[in-house]
Amino acid sequence: MTRPRTALSCCVLVLVAAGCGIRPTGVTDGGTAPSGIPTGMRVYFASGTGLRGVPRPGIKVDDFNVAYKLLLNGPTAQERADGLTNLVSDEQRQSVTSHRGNVTIDARHYSADFPQDQSTGQLVCTFARAEVLIHGTRPDQVQVTLIGRDGRAGPYQCQQFLSR
Template sequence: MTRPGTATVCCLLAVAATGCGIRPTGVTDGGSAPSGISQGMRVYFASDSGPRGVSRPGAQLHELNGAFKLLLAGPTPEERAAGLANLLPRGEALSATSRHGKVTVNAPGRHFDPQDQSTGQLVCTIARAEVLLHGTRPDKVQVTIVGADGRAGPYQCQQFLSR
């Protein structure tokens, strides 16, 4: 190597050894990481991309059947303007019972299709209520629907949200 070549290599090595010029700092706190499930009740309505949950922050549930009242009330005007719709009839007679995360929804006279968004609305809303009321992990809630066609399910909310 020639002297100018050696000088160039040395200069490049010196520049590389000095780093990028950013001085080190102490440890910074980015805050706490998100944990657990989101707070409050969520109700699920139909949208172009499948069931979508909306928050009902002031809703107080004392039993599973209270979730049906929220669901059957339908989306707010703002939610309707955003493309959300309730595919369940307002006068629908629905009731639910739960035992260790296994929820049974009684929907007499109703035909449920697992591909239908109304089924997803029902399953996800009642599953959310089960989580809030009984502390069941969301991935452990199973919802069976008893309707005009007999029993359907068990379903999990994730089945309807991952389409």
């Protein structure tokens, strides 16, 4: 019985002496911790895999017209190379109003035939993000309704278009 114990003790000592082979290093900086909900304006564009929000840093959004212009500008060359496209055109004039997190997009060009397509998602998500920045509404409390030639569609939340 003492031989097995001796052998086991030797094995443990050898393993402890050998270590794991990784040499100790100094403290390394992991960078800034993720902050959760992104800040700043995001504009949403269509892709083959669904809607994607892209940041527009340094742009102050103080009314919905700024968000609409950012959307109309479309994706950058790099974003287009990454497969993003804009399904909202300049001919699709609209006015946007909000009251306590309820955003209404008056878009007479809009057809409710395909209410949850990516172009609708672009409008809903971009203007929902603008509502958060303009009025400080919590993102999960923004509701967006579209008024089009076929009547009303919605209310929608951006998450409905991102979770497919």
